[in-house]
Amino acid sequence: MGEASLGFLNANQAAAEGAITAGLKFFAGYPITPASDLFEYLAKKLPKYGGVVVQSEDEIAAINAIIGASWAGAKAMTATSGPGFSLMAESIGFAAMTETPIVIIQNMRAGPSTGVATATGQGEVMQSRWVSHGHYGIVVLTPFSSQEAYDLTIKAFNIAERLRVPVVVLMDYVLVHTRERVVLKKPPEVEVLERKKPTKPPGEYRPYEPDPEDLVPPMANYGEGYAVLVESMAHDERGYYAPVDDVYERLVKRLVDKIEVNRHMVVESATYHTDDAEVLFVAFGSVARSVMSVVKEARMEGKKYGLFRPISLWPMDEKGLRKAAENAEQVIVVEMNYGQLVREVERIVRDKPVHLVPLLKLDLPTPEEIVEAARRWL
Amino acid sequence: MPARRFIVTVVADRCKECGICIALCPKNVLEKGNKLNWKGFHYTVPARPEQCIGCRLCEYNCPDFAIFVVEAEAAKGETVWARQA
Amino acid sequence: MAVIRNIHPLDRFLRPERLPHMWCPGCGIGIALSAFLRAVNELEEEGRIDSRKIVFVTGIGCTARASGYVRFDAAHTPHGRAIPYAMGVKLANPDLIPVVFSGDGDIVGIGGNHFIHAARRNMDMLVIMVNNMIYALTGGQVAPTTPEKIYTTTTPWGNPERPFNAVTLAWIAGANYVARWSVTHPELLKNSIKKALLMEGFRFIEVLSICPEVYGRHIGFRSPVELYTHLRKVVKIRGKIRPLETEYDWERGITLGEFVVRDEPGFVRRLMEVVKGGKA
Ligand SMILES: Cc1ncc(C[n+]2csc(CCOP(=O)(O)OP(=O)(O)O)c2C)c(N)n1
Ligand code: SF4
Ligand code: SF4
Ligand code: SF4
DSSP, X not given: OOOEEEEEEOHHHHHHHHHHHHTEEEEEEOOOTTTHHHHXXXXXXXXXXXXXXXXXXXXXXXXXXXXXXXXXXXXXXXXXXXXXXXXXXXXHHHHHHTTOOEEEEEEEOBOSTTOBTTSOOOTTHHHHHHOSSSOOOOEEEOOSSHHHHHHHHHHHHHHHHHHTOEEEEEEETTGGXXXXXXXXXXXXXXXXXXXXXXXXXXXTOOTTOOOTTTOOOOOOOTTSSOOOEEEOSOBOTTSOBOOOHHHHHHHHHHHHHHHHHTHHHHOOEEEESOTTOSEEEEOOHHHHHHHHHXXXXXXXXXXXXXXXXXXXXXXOOHHHHHHHTTTOSEEEEEESSSSSHHHHHHHHOTTSOEEEEEOOOSSOOOHHHHHHHHGGGO | OOOOEEEEEEETTTOOOOOHHHHHOTTOOEEEEEEXXXXXXXXXXXXXXXXXXXXXXHHHHOTTSOEEEEEESSOEEXXXXXXXX | OOEEOOOSTTGGGBOGGGOSOSSOTXXXXXXXXXXHHHHHHHHHHTTSOOGGGEEEEEOSSTGGGGGGTBSSEEEEOSXXXXXXXXXXXXXXXXXXXXXXXXXXXXXXXXXXXXXXXXHHTTOXXXXXXXXXXXXXXXXXXXXXXXXXXXOBTTBTTOOOSOOXXXXXXXXXXXXXXXEEEETTOHHHHHHHHHHHHTOOSEEEEEEEOOXXXXXXXXXXXXXXXXXXXXXXXXXXXXXXXXXXXXXXXXXXXXXXXXXXXXXXXXXXXXXXXXXXXXXX
């Protein structure tokens, strides 16, 4: 116990290993590039850990199956890419509304629509937050290496289980095709959390009655005698449909606020030479790797560049970003879309010029390409 | 063999006056009442319980869990309310 | 606060504080639900089922509102998604008994793909499809089960579509058990549910229902009793016939009965066998 081992894994394999470490017991998926590898990896491996892997008829079935599995007591996950994620939209809201712990690995490829299945992209910054209709809370984490794919998948399960929320791990085509060294930690080296269980007997337990400190209701599983009602309609604490102003308002606010209240569990970012940075780059995922090279080379030439990398994309480390931007004269957001993350950065860093470097390329941009695209602000 | 006797109970506040039980009862036990429940329906009344043969067609065909029949020593028609102030 | 008493013999499976339910006077959904609850009650009294293992899953629609009235573990899932949800429940904990109870539009309309694949896999669950031949909750649009030529709000000149005979669909897709009953024969329905609840694999029971409020109004039978009486004339009980011989026709008749009883291994057993025996 407690030992670690080394793996040489791509982000798909690393995320699968992270899920197994976190205690994954049910996976449903539908094949799609670039998420099928993860699915196939788990199909071989998870049964050895007593888990079930099943291929559903489409992504809508996959997401609903993992929601059902979660209520039946399993830690549950699916993996997909843009087209499949879009199909899951309605039921991601269902998971949020019913406060069901689930993890979704979303490997971004170039969109829109079928786009380019074998090319990378970052078109789902906004979609990952607002994929479903209505207002609700959701957590999105974005690894930039295989190691982080491993670590953040474990973290994703911890957040999902503890806060009863859907958590998206937003990876990309480049990450899942890059094999690198991963330290596979096991508990107690790594923390694995479980959902809170009811403390009240079946007659008194209410599946949507939050604990006052963390706003998260304990969760009874199916088969434990609680007669829990998983209700997709607006509901009171018992799960009874309640089209009533104050009940509705309290519910929706809590779905959002419980993530705010537990921000410390979620929010994470990384900085690189930001202390004295005059030019602050902001980038996430595989693109941040290229931007890191830009900063490194610039530093060697004595230029004061820095990088802020959100690890939790939703919610973002706003304080950390503001601090990183303190000395910056320019903030440059590099992303592989036509301007999404930049809107958040503009909102957070109000007093600095924020520039967008949109890179609509099919391969990971090289550091030279990034410098070239950002030239006029450097 | 002595004739079997039944208590026919109508849950007045669940009845929606659909009339299915009345139409199906082979022994004319039930009839539409002239009083209204809190939802504004004339709830069914078990007017002639002594004629009941316990076939339970009324119970099995009621969409509202509003009528049921139990065997008893003496025949009886009952009107009860689930919701009590 | 009002006090609500348990009165009816089925109240222990209900949430009496939520009654009367939202269904219109004379709506057949309540008759179908009552038959289901009696089946569970009898099986439990006979010591053959533990009702705490039942997970009652519905989609969206009038029928689907049933999940809110039963005192089981339950789910009111998005429109059409009850079957995949139930699949996840079963595969995560094979001790549980998922029962899908939903409308015809929910199950063979928007959820049609899930339906045929769950049947193909012989996925362990009981699906009870309450067929009122219309999209009722949304006010009377055409359903995949609406008989030909019938007026609906989206086929105001009459329905040009051919309806599904869900019995043949379930059979051809591979279900272990296929039956069709009607709310006009609740005891036959109850017996069929009792049998199907104890089987493995995919079990499908279609229940013809009456929707006096919408379907009845469209075809000129506004009173529940009139519609009920008419449906009793439409349905024809037949013993020992095959799914292909069943009829689904509002004019010629709709065949009721038990059409498929197979004991092929359900998905859970198949999965366990391949994982145990195979090498990946
Ligand atoms: C994705 C989606 N599309 C449409 C609807 C609107 N809608 C609600 S119920 C329903 C049809 C229900 O028909 P059926 O399943 O036959 O149930 P019934 O009301 O007749 O019992 C529709 C289309 C919805 N809730 N969700
Ligand atoms: S049990 Fe039969 S005879 Fe008695 S009231 Fe009901 S329908 Fe009539
Ligand atoms: S069948 Fe039920 S709801 Fe309808 S009239 Fe009789 S008791 Fe009332
Ligand atoms: S609209 Fe039809 S199906 Fe819906 S509750 Fe009313 S009668 Fe029943």
